[in-house]
Amino acid sequence: MSDRRKIDRSEVDLAAYIFGDGGSRRCRVFNISEDGAGIELSTKLHMAPTFKMMLETDRIIRDCRLVWSSDTRIGVVFKAN
Template identity: 55%
Template sequence: MVEERRKALREEVDEPAIMFGDGSSIRCRVVNLSDQGAAIELRDASLARPRFELMLERDRSVRKCRLVWAMQNRIGVSFDAAPSHADVDNVDHQ
């Protein structure tokens, strides 16, 4: 059994989201979430940058993220700060 190292329990969710930074954006899906981090599914984990921003489509909240792990089509991130709200016109959707 894998040892749980997270400081906060994560809630299972199914939230469409957008990862963005460096002038690009990637559609993804958040599969679990806590105040400290998340697991995210995307086409290919190798597409994730070491640092990026994540916007949940539901409420347009934006979190600064740091990549912690990557495996196949899933990544784990930790959040650097409390969420803010995006200026939707400045997000380049792909």
């Protein structure tokens, strides 16, 4: 999958929250770049095509678009504001 990315992602282990539709869920970011991220959820979950994510470390809210999902992992690209 990395061959389709414009920018390589760094392997990380960061706590984050995804939210939209009035609720939020804690998750873990396992890789990230300025263009997108890989996210691991605690349980398999149907994801909306777009939602927001906030890392606990920087508290920046990023608009996300779902690109792929597999079991409890999803891949997103960050939408430009």
